[in-house]
Amino acid sequence: MSCYLIEELLPLYIEGDTSAETNKIVAEHLHSCESCRHLYQEMKEPILLMKTPDPMPYLDEKEEKRKFEKRYYGKLLRRASIVFSVVYVIMIILYWLK
Template sequence: MSCYLIKELLPLYIEGDCSAETKKIVEEHLRSCEICSHLYREMIEPIPLIKMSENPIPYMDENEEKRKFKERYFGKLLLRACIAFGIVYVVMVILYWFK
């Protein structure tokens, strides 16, 4: 059997979800093929977990995040309103003086 088919069957073989005949074919191929045998050994080894860094990302409460967003948003909104009011006031004073 070709290596391509064995590579496709390896997950089923490892999980034990293949028939007895397929299991026998895969085992025979693994004994004769070093490449597929190496792949099989890699697939059955557990994957090591990534070690957490010493400075993990700090958790921020959702309510705190909303409060900060509103503070920034409404702060900018208030600043824009003050600037618009100031411009309108200056324009009205200038128009009043030049009548």
């Protein structure tokens, strides 16, 4: 059997999802072919996944809400005070012009 077919069958062979006849053919080929045997050994080794640190550190919801409100309402109050000041100045100017 060709190496290409064995390479395609290896995942099924490793999982035990092949028939007894296919197992025999694959085992014989692995005994005679160094490159397929090396691939088989690589595929059979478990993959070690590195444990990564928690991507989201614990966030205090109340603190985050407070910071958001401070930023949002701070900008809102600043804008409102600017608009109020401009309107107030315009009203004073119009009063003096009469």
